[in-house]
Amino acid sequence: MSCFLYFQHFSAARRRLSPALATLATLAAAAALAATPPPLPAQEPPNILIRAARLIDGSGAVIEPGVVMVAGERIVAVGPEALERPPDATVELGEATILPGLIDLHTHLTDRVGTHWEEVLVTTTPAQAALWGAANALTTLRAGFTTVRDMGPTWPYTDVDLRDIVNAGVLPGPRMQVAGNYVSATGGAGDARQFSIYVDVPVVRNLADGVDAVRAAVRTNHKNGADFTKILATGAVLSRGLPPGAQQYSDAELAVAVEETNRWGRFTAAHAHGTGGIKAAIRAGVRTVDHGSMLDDEAIAMLLESDYTYYVPTLYVGVIVPRDGAALGVPEEQIRRSTEMMRYRNATFRRAMEAGLTVGFGTDAGVFEHGHNAREFQIRVENGQSEMDAITSATSISAMIMGWEADVGSLEAGKYADVIAVQGNPLDDITALERVIWVMKGGEVHRDDRGAGIRRDW
Numbered sequence: 001m002s003c004f005l006y007f008q009h010f011s012a013a014r015r016r017l018s019p020a021l022a023t024l025a026t027l028a029a030a031a032a033l034a035a036t037p038p039p040l041p042a043q044e045p046p047n048i049l050i051r052a053a054r055l056i057d058g059s060g061a062v063i064e065p066g067v068v069m070v071a072g073e074r075i076v077a078v079g080p081e082a083l084e085r086p087p088d089a090t091v092e093l094g095e096a097t098i099l100p101g102l103i104d105l106h107t108h109l110t111d112r113v114g115t116h117w118e119e120v121l122v123t124t125t126p127a128q129a130a131l132w133g134a135a136n137a138l139t140t141l142r143a144g145f146t147t148v149r150d151m152g153p154t155w156p157y158t159d160v161d162l163r164d165i166v167n168a169g170v171l172p173g174p175r176m177q178v179a180g181n182y183v184s185a186t187g188g189a190g191d192a193r194q195f196s197i198y199v200d201v202p203v204v205r206n207l208a209d210g211v212d213a214v215r216a217a218v219r220t221n222h223k224n225g226a227d228f229t230k231i232l233a234t235g236a237v238l239s240r241g242l243p244p245g246a247q248q249y250s251d252a253e254l255a256v257a258v259e260e261t262n263r264w265g266r267f268t269a270a271h272a273h274g275t276g277g278i279k280a281a282i283r284a285g286v287r288t289v290d291h292g293s294m295l296d297d298e299a300i301a302m303l304l305e306s307d308y309t310y311y312v313p314t315l316y317v318g319v320i321v322p323r324d325g326a327a328l329g330v331p332e333e334q335i336r337r338s339t340e341m342m343r344y345r346n347a348t349f350r351r352a353m354e355a356g357l358t359v360g361f362g363t364d365a366g367v368f369e370h371g372h373n374a375r376e377f378q379i380r381v382e383n384g385q386s387e388m389d390a391i392t393s394a395t396s397i398s399a400m401i402m403g404w405e406a407d408v409g410s411l412e413a414g415k416y417a418d419v420i421a422v423q424g425n426p427l428d429d430i431t432a433l434e435r436v437i438w439v440m441k442g443g444e445v446h447r448d449d450r451g452a453g454i455r456r457d458w
């Protein structure tokens, strides 16, 4: 019987007692309360010291050797040697490099590689998307990506549920901002209804045409738990609809999507390959131009001038679809689209680098294997970005683009203890970022490959 119930019962009985007995009863009640043990004093979390040959802090600095002190879910100090407070435990990472948890601004965690998204509505269930999403979230986290912006599921809002269950601490996964549902025009990128017109999936409503419908779609998404708006400004590579070079939404439709999203105090991310759609999205005031395959010099100049809108290229996926598309079940016509976009994609990125453009880090993981996100780095370095700039792009710059710079994106006292370690030095060989050996998110270790297998001994 709980204390509360006991007391209720006791008080009812007392009303029938004489005053003297009632006093005794009150004393007895007080004694019963006094017997309740006092609450334990709040315990200070242990100080964990993490040390390795070098540390790249995410803002462009290298510290050798590198030490991070963590207490609870936050970083308390960063420096070159053991920090003034004595640690309660030490994680020795030897010749490794410590970095902030990486950020991918363009994932599809609930997508399963090998199932074309246009077939998802008729061959899979939302439960499958959620369960695969849980597995993919763990894979992504263990690959060193402790934060992602998820660019939308095919079964609407399964990403919202995934985010919530990770945030509740039930399942391990990255910190997530989620799109909830694509905002797409009929017959374009994001229109998954590529089956017979006599078949429908009434519960899925992800198409919006005209300014009023676009506004309603944005409101519906945010009502249902989206963190940002994903809008398909142009056609897509992996779609039967409008070609990727063509603008899909009108300027007015893009403008109203951004206006409504801003009213919610949130960002808009635009999928955009073609030049016209890219410029329309920049003019509308989106936060990110994702893919951005056909940025021309004018679009680069517009981005240089803006202190709000950022280019988020996805280069690795452009290698995978032409190379492995057939094995992944991508229709031939869409492989052709990808090959055509590839002609522009790397050249666009090189021109953006030459112009000194600040870029976010995205991959489109989900089109290729989750956990291979870090393969994006090598293509960037091959196309003119320095190793350090590529790392900064995937840490502090992407955190700033998400509006999360106060909490993630660099190793700094006060931020979440999202800390990873990779074998070797990524400044000498950027593919070191593909060799993650240790992952901590919010002070909790999710990967430890030192010695044999996984150790959780501190």
Ligand SMILES: [Zn+2]
Binding pocket: 106, 108, 151, 364
């Ligand atoms: Zn995508």
